[in-house]
Amino acid sequence: MSTVNxxxxxxxxxxxxxxxxxxxxxxxxxxxxxxxxxxxxxSQCGACVVLVNGESVKSCTMLAVQADGAEITTIEGxxxxxxxxxxxxxxxxxxxxxxxxxxxGMIMAAYDLLQQNPNPTDEExxxxxxxxxxxxTGYHNIVRAVQYAAAKMRxxxxxxLTAGGQTSEMVSTxx
Amino acid sequence: xxxxxxxxxIGRAIKRREDPKLITGGGNFLDDIKLAGMLHAAVLRSPYxxxxxxxxxxxxxxxxxxxxxxxxxxxxxxxxxxxxxxxxASGRVQNNINTPRALxxxxxxxxxxxxxxxxxxxxxxxxxxxxxxxxxxEPLPVVVDAKKATEPGAPQLHENAPNNIVFExxxxxxxxxxxxxxxxxVVVKEEIVNQRLIPTPMETRGAIARYDPATEEFTxxxxxxxxxxxxxxxxxxxxxxxxxxxxxxxxxxGGGFGQKIFCYNDMAFTLWAARKLGRPVKFVEDRSENxxxxxxxxxxxxxxxxxxxxxxxxxxxxxxxxxxxxxYISTIAPGIPTTLYGRIAxxxxxxxxxxxxxxxxxxxxxxxxxxxxxxxxxxxxxxxxMVDRFAAEIGMDPAEVRxxxxxxxxxxxxxxxxxLLPYDSGNYEAALNKALELVGYAELRKEQEQARQQxxxxxxxxxxxVEICGVAPSAWIGLPGEGWGAGLWESANVRVHLTGKxxxxxxxxxxxxxxxxTFAQIVADELGVPYEDVVVEHSDTAxxxxxxxxxxxxxxxxxxxxxxxxxxxxxxxxxxxxxxxLEANPDDIVFENGRAFVKGSPDQGKTLAEIALxxxxxxxxPEGMEPFLDETTYYxxxxxxxxxxxxxxxxxxxxxxxxxxxxxxxxxxxxxxxINPLIVDGQIHGGIAQGIAQALYERAVxxxxxxxxxxxxxDYAVPAAHMLPSFELARTVTPSPVNPLGxxxxxxxxxxxxxxxxxxxxxxxxxxxxxKHLQMPATAENVxxxxxxxx
Numbered sequence: 029m030s031t032v033n034x035x036x037x038x039x040x041x042x043x044x045x046x047x048x049x050x051x052x053x054x055x056x057x058x059x060x061x062x063x064x065x066x067x068x069x070x071s072q073c074g075a076c077v078v079l080v081n082g083e084s085v086k087s088c089t090m091l092a093v094q095a096d097g098a099e100i101t102t103i104e105g106x107x108x109x110x111x112x113x114x115x116x117x118x119x120x121x122x123x124x125x126x127x128x129x130x131x132x133g134m135i136m137a138a139y140d141l142l143q144q145n146p147n148p149t150d151e152e153x154x155x156x157x158x159x160x161x162x163x164x165t166g167y168h169n170i171v172r173a174v175q176y177a178a179a180k181m182r183x184x185x186x187x188x189l190t191a192g193g194q195t196s197e198m199v200s201t202x203x
Numbered sequence: 204x205x206x207x208x209x210x211x212x213i214g215r216a217i218k219r220r221e222d223p224k225l226i227t228g229g230g231n232f233l234d235d236i237k238l239a240g241m242l243h244a245a246v247l248r249s250p251y252x253x254x255x256x257x258x259x260x261x262x263x264x265x266x267x268x269x270x271x272x273x274x275x276x277x278x279x280x281x282x283x284x285x286x287x288x289x290x291x292a293s294g295r296v297q298n299n300i301n302t303p304r305a306l307x308x309x310x311x312x313x314x315x316x317x318x319x320x321x322x323x324x325x326x327x328x329x330x331x332x333x334x335x336x337x338x339x340x341e342p343l344p345v346v347v348d349a350k351k352a353t354e355p356g357a358p359q360l361h362e363n364a365p366n367n368i369v370f371e372x373x374x375x376x377x378x379x380x381x382x383x384x385x386x387x388x389v390v391v392k393e394e395i396v397n398q399r400l401i402p403t404p405m406e407t408r409g410a411i412a413r414y415d416p417a418t419e420e421f422t423x424x425x426x427x428x429x430x431x432x433x434x435x436x437x438x439x440x441x442x443x444x445x446x447x448x449x450x451x452x453x454x455x456x457g458g459g460f461g462q463k464i465f466c467y468n469d470m471a472f473t474l475w476a477a478r479k480l481g482r483p484v485k486f487v488e489d490r491s492e493n494x495x496x497x498x499x500x501x502x503x504x505x506x507x508x509x510x511x512x513x514x515x516x517x518x519x520x521x522x523x524x525x526x527x528x529x530x531y532i533s534t535i536a537p538g539i540p541t542t543l544y545g546r547i548a549x550x551x552x553x554x555x556x557x558x559x560x561x562x563x564x565x566x567x568x569x570x571x572x573x574x575x576x577x578x579x580x581x582x583x584x585x586x587x588x589m590v591d592r593f594a595a596e597i598g599m600d601p602a603e604v605r606x607x608x609x610x611x612x613x614x615x616x617x618x619x620x621x622x623l624l625p626y627d628s629g630n631y632e633a634a635l636n637k638a639l640e641l642v643g644y645a646e647l648r649k650e651q652e653q654a655r656q657q658x659x660x661x662x663x664x665x666x667x668x669v670e671i672c673g674v675a676p677s678a679w680i681g682l683p684g685e686g687w688g689a690g691l692w693e694s695a696n697v698r699v700h701l702t703g704k705x706x707x708x709x710x711x712x713x714x715x716x717x718x719x720x721t722f723a724q725i726v727a728d729e730l731g732v733p734y735e736d737v738v739v740e741h742s743d744t745a746x747x748x749x750x751x752x753x754x755x756x757x758x759x760x761x762x763x764x765x766x767x768x769x770x771x772x773x774x775x776x777x778x779x780x781x782x783x784x785l786e787a788n789p790d791d792i793v794f795e796n797g798r799a800f801v802k803g804s805p806d807q808g809k810t811l812a813e814i815a816l817x818x819x820x821x822x823x824x825p826e827g828m829e830p831f832l833d834e835t836t837y838y839x840x841x842x843x844x845x846x847x848x849x850x851x852x853x854x855x856x857x858x859x860x861x862x863x864x865x866x867x868x869x870x871x872x873x874x875x876x877x878i879n880p881l882i883v884d885g886q887i888h889g890g891i892a893q894g895i896a897q898a899l900y901e902r903a904v905x906x907x908x909x910x911x912x913x914x915x916x917x918d919y920a921v922p923a924a925h926m927l928p929s930f931e932l933a934r935t936v937t938p939s940p941v942n943p944l945g946x947x948x949x950x951x952x953x954x955x956x957x958x959x960x961x962x963x964x965x966x967x968x969x970x971x972x973x974x975k976h977l978q979m980p981a982t983a984e985n986v987x988x989x990x991x992x993x994x
Contacts, residue, residue, distance in 0.1 A: 068490040157923070
């Protein structure tokens with residue numbers, strides 16, 4: 029067994045783990061932080077993305093012991109004082125999720141993307157999220173959700189981007 | 204006091220009530236559930252596509268620290284094989300059915316077939332122990348191609364299925380069709396492959412079973428789209444125990460797309476092992492297991508001929524399809540390439556003579572069953588591809604050929620002559636016109652012409668589709684008709700509690716569709732209560748009425764109508780109680796906007812909350828009336844519903860590399876009345892993405908030895924965000940006359956429409972190279988080969 033000292037969502041943990049324990053299993057099984065999901069076994073799907081020292085990481089590709097001493101943020105730690113993060117708000121407002129299984133990883137990956145590029149084009153959002161798979165949304169509303177968050181984080185008005193702002197009736201009437 | 208009009212909830216883009224927990228990590232998916240004393244199961248799977256098992260030695264695995272038990276198929280012979288719940292037109296057609304057992308016994312028939320089960324204290328140990336099981340196999344010959352499997356000398360999978368044939372089914376008028384084709388001015392003919400796909404919900408499947416020896420009761424948490432049906436199948440057919448001895452719960456389900464409708468072996472072996480070991484047992488597939496074992500979709504090889512006149516009238520359609528069903532028959536597999544495929548083969552067109560013959564076939568591959576659209580994408584792909592092929596042959600614009608052959612608005616209800624129920628309503632040309640206008644069709648054709656002169660290859664592809672939703676009237680789909688093994692109605696209970704709050708329980712259940720939101724919208728409007736006052740409960744056989752579950756785009760049309768009807772009953776009872784309270788004649792009471800009042804005197808009324816209180820306490824009710832506002836409906840629809848629309852794809856093909864760029868995607872869909880446009884658009888988006896994925900990226904590939912070459916997400920090309928465009932959506936609204944909500948269904952439409960829109964565009968782009976057809980997916984390599992005359 030190996031000792032791991034980590035800070036997860038602002039709380040310090042010291043745990044004894046098998047050296048082979050994946051970070052994602054450590055978070056889910058040892059810390060009961062089950063918001064981080066597992067959708068594949070080849071590091072393609074991105075459902076397990078968390079922030080390790082502020083950078084997005086697929087937590088299935090990292091051993092828990094490699095995270096020793098790190099600051100980790102999972103989806104459970106993103107909202108502050110009961111206030112949703114703009115990304116969470118954007119996904120809700122723009123219907124950026126359906127089954128919700130990919131959503132935590134998608135949001136955490138988008139968080140890193142917006143840290144690096146606060147004003148992305150749609151194409152940059154799509155490329156920035158290419159490590160994350162969603163099977164429900166076709167990504168259309170995920171792109172909108174990330175743009176909503178980006179606009180809000182830049183301090184812009186987002187009222188025109190809220191729920192229903194761009195449903196197909198609008199297209200058909202030419203608005 | 205007068206009744207104040209409330210803002211209608213139906214038709215509004217209300218953001219989903221399901222989301223707050225899902226965006227904060229608070230979802231409760233199967234693998235998130237931990238029970239005290241829970242053990243973890245892992246499955247040893249066959250590396251061979253076809254082999255006899257001559258020896259299994261589990262002793263080394265059993266001796267491994269932390270391993271609690273190791274089981275083989277022989278241990279589980281006290282439970283029955285999984286049932287097949289839908290035989291193709293049973294009674295009329297012979298079905299040679301072989302279903303899987305919890306674990307294979309004696310023979311394995313595809314890579315991934317389960318051979319042994321390890322149950323251990325944690326999942327790492329369980330996986331370690333798989334490597335310590337010694338199995339001797341005697342390999343047998345393998346066949347993976349459905350057509351080849353029916354040929355003389357092909358390896359045989361099952362004794363009761365000569366030539367690997369599951370069934371031979373047909374519909375339509377063969378003699379008339381043969382005649383129409385023999386006498387036609389023009390006949391176009393193709394072999395069209397609808398390739399095998401893997402549904403790939405982002406959450407894999409799994410099950411957790413618990414057994415209480417004191418009561419002999421099981422609880423099963425499982426990733427299911429139909430928990431009541433699972434309970435029925437597992438108790439009555441697999442275990443032979445009373446149905447009430449099992450409770451089935453679907454927690455949050457991370458996408459289904461059909462793959463999670465079915466009864467799987469892991470449900471059976473976790474229940475069996477939990478009883479045997481006296482501890483809860485969890486099994487969750489990893490992705491490669493999901494790819495090897497859980498059901499796949501499509502996999503048709505079809506010979507098709509379409510006949511017509513030089514001026515663009517279609518006169519006949521003849522279809523001969525080999526449907527690969529895999530090594531065993533999954534729960535409803537035979538119904539997919541028959542009822543849901545052949546019976547809608549003529550699509551949106553009036554074709555006077557049509558005939559469809561389908562051979563269901565066993566091969567050494569994973570089982571094939573319903574995948575989003577389930578038969579209808581295959582049917583729509585076929586007819587839409589052939590209509591374009593015909594248009595090219597006679598040199599007519601494909602939009603014009605469609606117009607010339609559409610079923611017209613005055614033709615509804617329309618009988619297509621293929622044994623389907625009549626199409627309910629439609630206006631196909633309106634949807635086509637809207638799509639062409641939105642994409643700027645005339646301009647695009649000019650642009651295409653100019654581009655060709657510059658050596659650029661733009662293609663425009665149309666797809667006009669109709670599908671079968673809101674399945675289905677029980678008497679039609681059931682044993683007297685199509686062979687479905689039970690009914691296909693849906694249930695809903697609505698209760699108004701003492702506090703005036705409304706609780707709905709339903710046999711439908713969401714796995715991404717937002718039914719909690721849309722169902723609450725229906726109740727809010729019909730009952731005249733605030734949307735926030737309605738709670739929708741589902742997914743647990745304890746506490747919900749028996750229902751058939753969510754698939755086949757049926758939950759709004761069938762489940763939603765069941766709710767609507769329960770609310771209507773509540774309103775009737777509320778009116779009688781209000782009359783009693785107001786000392787008025789019940790016939791004089793009107794119920795509007797959450798209030799019952801005397802007709803013409805809106806100030807003499809009682810609110811629903813006042814009536815609910817009166818009904819709940821029961822102090823003073825009309826003579827003989829039972830307390831409480833509580834009504835249940837089992838709604839059996841009189842017909843299916845038939846959504847339709849036209850999609851247009853615009854592509855550009857790079858002639859040097861064969862790479863296809865999908866430049867625009869326009870979709871005009873008509874799903875009848877829309878309850879929540881935000882959710883409907885989302886369903887369409889996701890559906891389109893899966894169809895585009897089939898057209899451009901995805902294909903499940905088995906080699907000739909039956910090895911699945913696309914066995915992980917590394918090899919199977921589920922598209923990421925940068926591989927898809929944004930979608931341009933619009934709709935027309937033609938309410939369904941089938942149900943009082945006028946809804947048709949939207950869950951599968953996008954997938955049913957989209958693959959052929961893209962392929963028609965790609966093939967249109969390649970017309971200057973003489974390309975008339977191209978099999979999916981249109982990868983750069985496939986397109987490059989087509990350009991260079993190699994297929």
